[in-house]
Every structure is written in structure tokens, then in C-alpha cells.
Amino acid sequence: GAVVSQHPSRVICKSGTSVKIECRSLDFQATTMFWYRQFPKQSLMLMATSNEGSKATYEQGVEKDKFLINHASLTLSTLTVTSAHPEDSSFYICSADHRTSGGLETQYFGPGTRLLVL
Amino acid sequence: AQSVTQLDSHVSVSEGTPVLLRCNYSSSYSPSLFWYVQHPNKGLQLLLKYTSAATLVKGINGFEAEFKKSETSFHLTKPSAHMSDAAEYFCVVSEGYSSASKIIFGSGTRLSIRP
Numbered sequence: 001g002a003v004v005s006q007h008p009s010r011v012i013c014k015s016g017t018s019v020k021i022e023c024r025s026l027d028f029q030a031t032t033m034f035w036y037r038q039f040p041k042q043s044l045m046l047m048a049t050s051n052e053g054s055k056a057t058y059e060q061g062v063e064k065d066k067f068l069i070n071h072a073s074l075t076l077s078t079l080t081v082t083s084a085h086p087e088d089s090s091f092y093i094c095s096a097d098h099r100t101s102g103g104l105e106t107q108y109f110g111p112g113t114r115l116l117v118l
Numbered sequence: 119a120q121s122v123t124q125l126d127s128h129v130s131v132s133e134g135t136p137v138l139l140r141c142n143y144s145s146s147y148s149p150s151l152f153w154y155v156q157h158p159n160k161g162l163q164l165l166l167k168y169t170s171a172a173t174l175v176k177g178i179n180g181f182e183a184e185f186k187k188s189e190t191s192f193h194l195t196k197p198s199a200h201m202s203d204a205a206e207y208f209c210v211v212s213e214g215y216s217s218a219s220k221i222i223f224g225s226g227t228r229l230s231i232r233p
Contacts, residue, residue, distance in 0.1 A: 004161075042225070042226070043208060043223045043224060043225045043226045044162075044208070044223045045223075046221070046222075046223075093161065093162065095162075106152075106164060106167060107164075107221065108164065109154070109161045109162035109163075110161055111160060111161035112161055
């Protein structure tokens with residue numbers, strides 16, 4: 001089945017530093033990947049759509065200079081939280097668009113990365 | 119514009135009894151609908167999906183959901199709850215056939231199972 005991994009699973013950093021989170025589709029190629037943010041006991045909020053070889057599309061209210069997204073290959077998208085602050089602490093989840101042999105597309109999700117900014 | 123409403127933030131049932139998690143949607147076009155489950159400290163797992171084929175969709179772990187256009191609903195059910203079903207469940211809507219289209223998550227329903 002389609003597997004999506006994220007690295008790291010958990011990261012603690014000091015305020016003002018930058019943190020990079022990787023999202024990989026392990027056994028399929030994904031033209032499109034998505035980045036979500038989930039606050040405790042809340043639903044997922046789409047942050048941006050990551051398109052291989054082109055600029056990411058950000059949702060309203062998401063700072064593109066704060067959350068840098070790079071989708072350099074069909075199996076890897078990265079999210080960099082620049083100059084992180086405590087309010088950026090959250091659970092970040094990526095998903096990858098997987099097309100089956102029947103042509104149906106489904107999003108498969110990574111296990112998430114828990115970011116804590118001190 | 120599309121939206122999805124999960125009517126219950128928390129559902130508690132006894133082990134062995136039926137489960138019903140409610141979901142209503144709003145969509146301008148023919149939607150694709152999904153149910154995902156999230157266990158504590160784990161990633162989201164696709165339970166089932168509806169994409170304009172059969173209205174009764176069977177998923178993994180004994181779950182199924184029925185698409186009712188007249189009621190704009192896509193409720194998730196399971197005949198007999200198991201302790202391992204305790205988790206957070208999300209109803210998701212996507213306009214059109216492709217889930218690579220923008221998708222919207224419901225607010226989630228936490229399912230608790232009593233022994």
C-alpha cells in the first residue's frame with residue numbers, strides 16, 4: 001500500500017531557529033503533496049499545496065515566508081518553519097496524492113511531526 | 119463552497135454495540151467523501167471513500183458509510199464496536215472526482231469504547 005513518511009517525528013528547538021520537516025512518499029510518486037497543521041484536540045487545517053517543480057500554493061492566512069515549502073522531486077516535499085516561535089508549536093502533517101491503477105486519487109497521510117518551540 | 123459538519127464531537131458506546139458517527143456535507147458539485155481515523159500519536163488512516171460509485175461504501179475494520187444525496191449525509195457505521203476502535207474520526211469532503219482537489223476536514227469525532 002501507499003506509505004508516506006515524515007522526518008523527524010518530534011523536534012524541540014529554541015525560539016528564533018529554523019526547523020525543516022521532510023515528507024516522503026516511499027513507494028509511489030506524488031506530483032502533489034499537502035501540508036496541514038493540527039492544534040491539540042482540533043481538526044486539520046490545510047496550510048499549503050506543494051506541487052513538484054513549481055511554487056507552493058498557500059491557504060489564506062498562512063505566511064509563505066514563514067513556512068517555506070520545497071517540492072524538489074516526486075517523492076519529497078519539505079516544510080521549513082523559519083525563525084520559529086512558541087506559537088508555531090504544533091503537529092504538522094503532510095499527505096501525498098496517490099493515483100491508483102484505476103485512476104482514483106487518494107491522499108495518504110504521514111504520521112506527523114510534533115514541533116515544540118521553547 | 120464546500121463544507122463538512124460532524125455533528126458529534128464525542129461519541130461513547132459499549133463494546134459490542136453499534137457505532138454511528140454522523141457527517142453532513144455541503145458541496146456545489148458532486149463531492150468525493152472520505153472517512154479517516156487517527157489513533158493517538160499516529161497518522162491518519164483512510165477508512166473508506168465515496169467517489170460517485172456505489173452509495174454504500176465498505177471500508178476497513180468493518181466500517182461502512184452510506185452516501186445519501188437527499189440528506190447530504192455520509193454517516194459512518196459499524197455493527198459492533200471493538201476496543202481498538204477508540205480514536206478520532208474525521209469526515210472529509212472534496213469537490214469533484216479527484217482528492218487532489220482541495221479537501222476540507224470536519225472538526226472530528228472522538229469515539230470512546232466502554233468495556
